[in-house]
Amino acid sequence: MEAKEWKCVVWDLDHTLWDGILLESDEVVLKSGIVEIVKELDGRGILHSIASKNNREDAMRKLEQLGIAEYFLYPEIGWQAKSISIGNIQKNLNIGMDTIVFIDDQPFELDEVRSVHEQVATIEAHEYSSLLAHPRLNPRFITEDSRRRRQMYLEDSRRKQIEETYEGPKESFLADLNMTFVISEAAEEDLRRAEELTVRTNQLNATGKTYDYEELRHFAASSEHKLFVCELTDKYGSYGKIGLALIEIKEKAWHLKLLLMSCRVISRGVGSVLLTYLMQQAKEQGKTLLADFKVTSRNRQMYVTYRFSNFKEVFNDGEGNIVLENDLSAIQPFPPYIKVEIMAGSFN
Amino acid sequence: MTLLTEAGMREKVRSYIAANLVVYDEEVVFSDEDNIFALGFVNSLFAMQLLTFVEQEFDIVVDNDDMEIINFSSVSNIVNLVQKKKAGA
Numbered sequence: 006m007e008a009k010e011w012k013c014v015v016w017d018l019d020h021t022l023w024d025g026i027l028l029e030s031d032e033v034v035l036k037s038g039i040v041e042i043v044k045e046l047d048g049r050g051i052l053h054s055i056a057s058k059n060n061r062e063d064a065m066r067k068l069e070q071l072g073i074a075e076y077f078l079y080p081e082i083g084w085q086a087k088s089i090s091i092g093n094i095q096k097n098l099n100i101g102m103d104t105i106v107f108i109d110d111q112p113f114e115l116d117e118v119r120s121v122h123e124q125v126a127t128i129e130a131h132e133y134s135s136l137l138a139h140p141r142l143n144p145r146f147i148t149e150d151s152r153r154r155r156q157m158y159l160e161d162s163r164r165k166q167i168e169e170t171y172e173g174p175k176e177s178f179l180a181d182l183n184m185t186f187v188i189s190e191a192a193e194e195d196l197r198r199a200e201e202l203t204v205r206t207n208q209l210n211a212t213g214k215t216y217d218y219e220e221l222r223h224f225a226a227s228s229e230h231k232l233f234v235c236e237l238t239d240k241y242g243s244y245g246k247i248g249l250a251l252i253e254i255k256e257k258a259w260h261l262k263l264l265l266m267s268c269r270v271i272s273r274g275v276g277s278v279l280l281t282y283l284m285q286q287a288k289e290q291g292k293t294l295l296a297d298f299k300v301t302s303r304n305r306q307m308y309v310t311y312r313f314s315n316f317k318e319v320f321n322d323g324e325g326n327i328v329l330e331n332d333l334s335a336i337q338p339f340p341p342y343i344k345v346e347i348m349a350g351s352f353n
Numbered sequence: 354m355t356l357l358t359e360a361g362m363r364e365k366v367r368s369y370i371a372a373n374l375v376v377y378d379e380e381v382v383f384s385d386e387d388n389i390f391a392l393g394f395v396n397s398l399f400a401m402q403l404l405t406f407v408e409q410e411f412d413i414v415v416d417n418d419d420m421e422i423i424n425f426s427s428v429s430n431i432v433n434l435v436q437k438k439k440a441g442a
Contacts, residue, residue: 179375276397309404310397312420340396342375 050151056090088121179342189348300325
């Protein structure tokens with residue numbers, strides 16, 4: 006089984022990103038070729054962050070001066086153990102610990118991080134020039150959404166700051182965001198992103214299954230299936246394509262073979278919008294709605310979503326393979342704070 | 354571990370819901386029997402948070418079988434579920 010793609014490179018600064026120790030001399034020099042590496046990885050949709058024992062102000066000032074500060078999300082610069090820094094970065098980016106790679110010149114630091122977070126990959130600083138060719142830093146496909154990934158995280162962090170300082174009732178905050186959720190049947194240009202979503206999404210994937218481009222293309226074109234994608238935007242920008250659903254059209258039922266939502270939108274409370282839409286559509290077609298579910302170590306929230314939308318188990322093999330059914334007698338309305346748009350048109 | 358009275362449990366659950374549910378009507382006051390699904394928007398995020406709250410606050414594990422909407426549709430029903438799980442069901 007292929008090892009997972011890395012989603013974030015966390016860099017140490019002194020003797021790693023640059024030659025020299027910032028606190029000893031301000032004249033640190035970025036290592037040869039390293040800026041190109043950072044930019045190239047950024048273009049592939051890989052995020053960067055920093056875990057450095059340094060004075061935060063000085064380090065940020067130097068990074069700005071070197072013109073690269075913008076590439077690093079949620080930098081952890083201070084005097085705490087690096088394992089703590091990595092923990093904070095993981096929480097802030099909300100990615101799996103096993104998708105993080107940490108690069109540092111000191112074996113002590115690499116060991117310390119590994120001793121707390123076994124799943125974090127580590128690389129010694131002097132091997133930085135091998136990063137671009139590393140198989141786990143070469144995603145199979147690069148989509149528009151992956152190129153914009155850092156931008157979207159920046160937009161997210163702006164949203165978070167605003168949300169944290171917001172004092173009014175939650176309802177108006179959400180309404181104020183002017184969220185729009187657009188559901189459409191997948192077109193050719195959506196398929197790469199759809200594949201990326203199945204590979205990258207773990208927590209909100211009902212079956213944990215991944216699909217490749219060819220499989221998705223087959224379903225999008227098939228008259229016995231429907232493949233839906235959804236996009237979320239708010240007043241700060243677009244979250245990109247964040248949801249995917251695959252329906253097999255059967256005689257008496259629509260069968261949901263795949264349902265996933267990017268966990269980036271969990272906090273927006275839109276997890277059930279796509280499901281609600283599918284329930285409405287199935288009902289209109291006079292069908293019931295079945296859904297496959299496979300228990301994984303990370304998708305409990307998806308199970309909860311189904312159950313709280315009135316799905317009941319109709320099959321369970323005792324090994325985690327479940328089929329749920331909804332008689333569509335009770336469909337919750339869309340959340341009041343989201344505008345839901347359906348885009349017409351199909352694949353063919 | 355302090356044993357909670359039923360009234361104590363109801364109070365905790367009611368406060369949690371009041372603080373976290375996005376309600377349709379800001380002015381609403383709800384009783385222990387009111388259906389929270391009719392009261393506000395129970396999205397997957399709230400459902401997960403409520404579940405986690407109930408499990409951690411009362412030290413129980415909610416099984417897949419327990420995840421019927423009816424078990425979570427009101428303060429009373431939630432407390433009944435907690436008591437049932439604590440009694441070992």
